[in-house]
Amino acid sequence: MFGYVLVNKPELKIKEFEKYRSYYCGLCHALADRHGQTGRMTLNYDMTFLIMLLSDLYDQEETLEESRCIVHPVHRHTSRRTEVTDYCADMCVLLAYYKCQDDWNDEKKVSARASMAALKHKADKVAAKYPEKAELIAKKMNMLTIVESARNLPMDKVAKVFGEIMAEVFVYKDDVWKEDLYRLGFFLGKYIYLLDAYEDIEKDLKTGDYNPFREIYGNENFDEQVLNMLLLMIGECTDAFERLPLVENVEILRNILYSGVWVRYGKSKTTRLEKEKKEDN
Numbered sequence: 680m681f682g683y684v685l686v687n688k689p690e691l692k693i694k695e696f697e698k699y700r701s702y703y704c705g706l707c708h709a710l711a712d713r714h715g716q717t718g719r720m721t722l723n724y725d726m727t728f729l730i731m732l733l734s735d736l737y738d739q740e741e742t743l744e745e746s747r748c749i750v751h752p753v754h755r756h757t758s759r760r761t762e763v764t765d766y767c768a769d770m771c772v773l774l775a776y777y778k779c780q781d782d783w784n785d786e787k788k789v790s791a792r793a794s795m796a797a798l799k800h801k802a803d804k805v806a807a808k809y810p811e812k813a814e815l816i817a818k819k820m821n822m823l824t825i826v827e828s829a830r831n832l833p834m835d836k837v838a839k840v841f842g843e844i845m846a847e848v849f850v851y852k853d854d855v856w857k858e859d860l861y862r863l864g865f866f867l868g869k870y871i872y873l874l875d876a877y878e879d880i881e882k883d884l885k886t887g888d889y890n891p892f893r894e895i896y897g898n899e900n901f902d903e904q905v906l907n908m909l910l911l912m913i914g915e916c917t918d919a920f921e922r923l924p925l926v927e928n929v930e931i932l933r934n935i936l937y938s939g940v941w942v943r944y945g946k947s948k949t950t951r952l953e954k955e956k957k958e959d960n
Contacts, residue, residue: 681774683871684725686931687938695931701743701759702734703727708744708758709768714801718768721775721798725871726767728935732863733763733851735928763851769805770848773813776802777820812847819844827889834873834891842868862919870912870940877905878947881954902948913940 686699706727710718734741739761747755776798782791806813823840826832842865849864850857876883876891883890890896895904917936925932 681723681725681778681871683874683940683943684728684867684935685939685942686724686935687942690934690938691931695934697757698759698928699727699731699931701757702730702764704756704758705760705764706730706768706771708746709760709764710771713765713768714772717797718772718801720794721771723771726771728932729770729849730761730764730767731928731932732849732923732925733767734761735925735932736856736860736923737763737851739763766851769808770812772798772801773805773809773816774844774848777816781820781824815847816844819847830889835869837891838869838872841872842866844868845871856923859919859922863916863923866912866915866919870909870916873905873908873912874944874947877909877944881951906944909944913937 686696688696691699703722703724707719707722710722714721733739742760744758744760745755746758776795779791779794779798782788802813806817819840823837823844826837826840845868846861846865849860849867851860873891879888880890880892880896882888884893884896892901892905895901898904913936920932920936
């Protein structure tokens with residue numbers, strides 16, 4: 680349910696993409712330093728977006744480092760870290776742990792059970808550092824299982840639960856920016872949940888797993904209905920985003936919110952339409 684908040688690389692300048700990648704690499708290094716190689720497996724683009732957002736908003740001092748790693752063994756690359764990089768690395772681990780727990784509860788995936796075991800000690804350490812956030816995320820993930828199991832609740836009510844999880848993660852401090860960060864995370868979380876469901880609709884119909892789009896999938900204007908929902912979510916995100924006094928990373932962040940978030944949607948829609956075309960032939 681992560682990895683949807685992407686950059687649209689072709690629309691960025693080279694120096695902007697290099698800066699974006701340096702934040703991503705910084706998160707990767709932070710995960711390795713704080714949680715080992717297992718923690719590194721929880722790396723995702725969504726938290727890279729949050730690092731860039733919070734680092735800019737709070738004008739945090741950056742530390743740059745040139746290094747090689749397993750992914751880049753030949754050429755040295757730049758990694759960029761701030762104070763919030765460590766926070767987002769911890770949130771990566773915590774969210775990944777509860778996501779694996781949710782996958783195990785819902786589908787009894789053996790891989791999810793194994794990942795839970797590998798991440799448990801690390802997630803416990805993060806929970807001890809951020810007890811209120813960990814308690815809320817755990818509570819909401821459990822509620823997500825309950826509302827999905829009901830199968831007949833309004834779509835918005837189900838997506839709202841995941842929105843509340845992301846909202847909690849986005850609120851870094853209890854200050855003047857709390858409300859806008861909460862709204863940004865909330866609606867971005869709803870967007871992620873709905874887009875994930877859109878991608879999985881065919882699979883879920885075959886397996887019988889819950890999907891909020893099950894009832895409208897057969898509609899002639901299904902894609903248009905989904906797109907309108909997603910547009911509404913991103914519209915609310917950008918309203919909150921534009922109220923934040925961002926400077927250094929604002930153009931890259933705008934690229935993500937106004938363009939990058941639609942990359943996965945476009946690929947999913949194209950793949951399904953091509954599949955339907957083949958089946959019709």
